[in-house]
Amino acid sequence: MTQHPAVQIRHLTKRIGKKTIVDDLSFDIQPGEVFGFLGPNGAGKTTTIRMMVNLVSRTKGEVFIQGIDLSKHFSEAMKHVGVIVENPELYKFLTGYQNLKHFANMSLGVDKQRIDELVKIVGLEGRIHDRVRTYSLGMRQRLGLAVVLLRRPSVLLLDEPTNGLDPAGIRELRDYLRLLANNEGIAVVVSSHLLAEMELMCDRVAIIQNGKLIDVRTLKELATDTGEEVAVTFEVEPMDRAVHLIQQQFPDMRLTSSEKQVVVATQREVIPDIVAALAAEQVRIFGVTATNKSLEDSFLELTGGNQIV
Amino acid sequence: MFKLLANENMKIYPRLRTYILVGVLALAVILIAWIQADVQKPNPNWKQTLTTQNTQISQELKQTKAKLPARTRVQLQQKETLNDYYISHNTDPNRQTLWTFNQAIVTNVPPLLLAFILVVAGDIVASEFSAGTIKFLLTQTKRRYIVLLAKYLATLFFGLVMTCAFFVISTAVGALFFGAHGAGLPHFYNTPSGSVAQMSTLSYVFMQYGFLLIQIVIVSTIAFMISTIFRNSAVAITLSILAYLLGNSICRVLAEYGFQWTKYILFSNMDFSQYVVGGPLVNGMTAWFSVGMVVAYFLVMNVLTWWIFMKRDVALT
Numbered sequence: 001m002t003q004h005p006a007v008q009i010r011h012l013t014k015r016i017g018k019k020t021i022v023d024d025l026s027f028d029i030q031p032g033e034v035f036g037f038l039g040p041n042g043a044g045k046t047t048t049i050r051m052m053v054n055l056v057s058r059t060k061g062e063v064f065i066q067g068i069d070l071s072k073h074f075s076e077a078m079k080h081v082g083v084i085v086e087n088p089e090l091y092k093f094l095t096g097y098q099n100l101k102h103f104a105n106m107s108l109g110v111d112k113q114r115i116d117e118l119v120k121i122v123g124l125e126g127r128i129h130d131r132v133r134t135y136s137l138g139m140r141q142r143l144g145l146a147v148v149l150l151r152r153p154s155v156l157l158l159d160e161p162t163n164g165l166d167p168a169g170i171r172e173l174r175d176y177l178r179l180l181a182n183n184e185g186i187a188v189v190v191s192s193h194l195l196a197e198m199e200l201m202c203d204r205v206a207i208i209q210n211g212k213l214i215d216v217r218t219l220k221e222l223a224t225d226t227g228e229e230v231a232v233t234f235e236v237e238p239m240d241r242a243v244h245l246i247q248q249q250f251p252d253m254r255l256t257s258s259e260k261q262v263v264v265a266t267q268r269e270v271i272p273d274i275v276a277a278l279a280a281e282q283v284r285i286f287g288v289t290a291t292n293k294s295l296e297d298s299f300l301e302l303t304g305g306n307q308i309v
Numbered sequence: 310m311f312k313l314l315a316n317e318n319m320k321i322y323p324r325l326r327t328y329i330l331v332g333v334l335a336l337a338v339i340l341i342a343w344i345q346a347d348v349q350k351p352n353p354n355w356k357q358t359l360t361t362q363n364t365q366i367s368q369e370l371k372q373t374k375a376k377l378p379a380r381t382r383v384q385l386q387q388k389e390t391l392n393d394y395y396i397s398h399n400t401d402p403n404r405q406t407l408w409t410f411n412q413a414i415v416t417n418v419p420p421l422l423l424a425f426i427l428v429v430a431g432d433i434v435a436s437e438f439s440a441g442t443i444k445f446l447l448t449q450t451k452r453r454y455i456v457l458l459a460k461y462l463a464t465l466f467f468g469l470v471m472t473c474a475f476f477v478i479s480t481a482v483g484a485l486f487f488g489a490h491g492a493g494l495p496h497f498y499n500t501p502s503g504s505v506a507q508m509s510t511l512s513y514v515f516m517q518y519g520f521l522l523i524q525i526v527i528v529s530t531i532a533f534m535i536s537t538i539f540r541n542s543a544v545a546i547t548l549s550i551l552a553y554l555l556g557n558s559i560c561r562v563l564a565e566y567g568f569q570w571t572k573y574i575l576f577s578n579m580d581f582s583q584y585v586v587g588g589p590l591v592n593g594m595t596a597w598f599s600v601g602m603v604v605a606y607f608l609v610m611n612v613l614t615w616w617i618f619m620k621r622d623v624a625l626t
Binding site: 047050053054055056057074075078079081083084085086087088089090091092093094098101102103105106107108144147151 | 312313315316319320323324440441442444445446447448449450451452456620622623624
C-alpha cells in the first residue's frame with residue numbers, strides 16, 4: 001500500500017476567465033512528512049488545497065491520493081483524506097459531540113468508540129456536550145482536528161492552520177502534527193505565508209508564487225548544504241590583528257568588521273581553519289556563530305522581495 | 310443515505326428556531342379560534358342576513374356592469390348562488406364546529422405555514438455556505454449530489470412534518486373551542502361550472518390538505534433552488550418568501566386584468582383546488598394543463614439546482 005506517494009499532483013491548473021490562478025503544479029508528497037506550501041497571499045495555495053479535494057474544480061490536471069484517482073473514485077480517495085480549509089467552521093448550534101457524530105455519519109467505518117477516543121485525544125472531554133458556540137478558537141481548532149481525524153486519514157491537508165491561534169496554540173498544533181507524521185506515518189500538508197512558522201513545522205517546502213511552483217526545498221538539507229555560504233560571526237580581541245590575519249590567510253573571503261565582531265562569508269568546512277589560524281596567533285576568541293542563510297533569504301530571493309501580485 | 314437524512318434532521322429539529330415557528334403558528338391558530346368563538350356569536354337571523362347580502366350583490370352586479378373585472382363578477386355571482394343554497398338547505402354557514410374550524414384554517418392560514426417552511430427550505434443549503442461548514446460537508450466521503458439529495462429530502466420531510474403539526478394544532482384548538490363534532494356535516498362549495506356541490510366537511514378538509522401538500526412540495530423546491538443559488542442564508546430566505554407571496558398575488562392581479570399568458574406562470578398552476586372549488590384562475594386552464602406546467606417547472610428547477618451545486622467552486626468566501 002505504501003509503494004505510492006501519499007499524494008501525487010500532476011499538472012494541476014486552475015483558470016478563471018483569462019486569469020491563471022494555479023499554473024501546472026506537479027509534485028509528490030511522501031507518507032510521514034510534513035509538507036509546506038509557502039507563498040505570498042494570493043499565490044494560489046488555498047486554491048491548490050481546495051482543488052486537491054474537489055472543493056474547487058480543476059481546469060486541468062490530476063490528483064491521486066494513495067494512488068487513487070480523485071476524480072474517478074471520489075469516495076475511495078477521500079477515505080484517506082482529512083482537510084481543514086482556513087478556520088474549522090463547525091455547526092455552532094450543535095454540541096461538539098453532535099458535530100463529531102454528524103461527520104462520523106458522513107464517513108465510512110467510524111463508530112462511537114472512535115468518537116470517544118478522539119474526544120480524549122484532543123482533550124475536550126469536559127466540554128464535548130456543550131454547544132460549539134461557547135468554545136474558544138483553540139477549542140474549535142481541536143474539535144476541527146478531531147473531525148478530520150475520525151476516518152484515520154493517511155493524508156492531512158491544513159490550509160493556514162495557525163491563523164488566529166496564539167503562540168501556545170501554534171506550538172501545540174506544531175507538536176501534534178509532528179507526532180502524527182512521525183508516529184502514524186501521516187502525510188501532513190500545511191499552507192502558510194509565514195516563513196518562520198514553516199521553517200519550524202515542515203520537512204519540505206514548496207514555494208509558490210503567482211500560481212507557479214518556484215522551488216521545492218528540503219529544509220534540513222538547506223541547513224547543512226555544503227555548497228551554501230554561511231555567515232560566520234567571530235567575537236575576538238584584538239580586532240585589528242584578527243582582521244589583518246584573516247585577510248592575509250584567506251584572501252578571497254568577504255569580510256566585514258565592527259568594534260567587537262568580524263563577520264565573514266564562507267563555507268562551513270572552512271570555519272575550523274579560521275579558528276585554528278586565529279588561535280595560533282594568540283587572538284582571543286570569545287565566540288563563533290555560524291548563521292545559515294535562512295529560508296527567508298532564499299524565499300525573498302526566489303520570489304523577488306515582498307511583491308504581492 | 311439514511312444517516313445523511315438523520316444529519317439534516319439533527320440540524321433542523323433541535324433548534325430553537327423550529328420551536329419558535331411552531332409556537333407562532335399555534336398562537337395564530339388559537340387567536341383565530343378565540344376571535345371566531347368570541348366575536349362571531351351565533352346569529353339567529355342568519356337567513357335574513359344572507360338575503361340582505363344577496364340583494365346587495367345583485368344590485369352591485371347591475372350597477373357596475375362591465376366596470377368590474379370578469380373574475381370579480383364571477384366570484385360575486387358564486388357567492389350569491391352559495392347563499393341561496395344555504396338558505397334553501399337551511400344550513401347556517403357560520404355555524405361553528407371543530408371541522409368547520411379546520412376548514413377555515415386550512416383555507417386561510419397556509420401562507421403563514423408556507424412562509425415558515427420556506428425559512429427552513431431557504432436556509433438549508435445557503436446556511437452551509439454562510440457558516441463555512443460547506444467545506445467540511447463536501448470533504449467527507451459522500452459525493453456532492455448525495456449530500457444535496459439528503460438536504461432536499463429533509464426539506465420535503467420538514468414540510469410534511471410542519472403540515473402534520475399544523476393539522477394537529479388546529480384540530481386540538483378547534484376541539485377545545487368548538488367541541489369535537491361536525492365531521493359529517495355537509496360543506497357547500499361552488500364548482501367550476503357554476504353550480505353548488507356538497508361534501509362532508511371531513512372529506513373537504515382532507516382534500517384541501519392534499520392540495521396544500523402539493524403546493525408545499527413546489528414552493529419548497531423553489532426555495533431550495535434559491536438557497537443553492539444564493540450562498541447567503543438571509544438573502545435566500547427573504548427571496549424565497551418574497552417569491553412565494555409576490556408570485557401568488559401578481560398572478561391573481563394579472564389574471565384579474567385578463568392576461569391570458571398568466572396561465573404559463575408556475576404560481577397560477579400550483580393550487581389544484583381551483584379545479585374543484587371556484588374554478589381556474591384563467592379561463593380555459595385545465596387540471597392536466599396545470600399538471601404539465603407543474604411537472605415541467607419542477608424538472609427545470611431541480612436540474613438547475615443540481616447542476617449549479619455540482620459545478621459550484623467552494624472558493625474563498
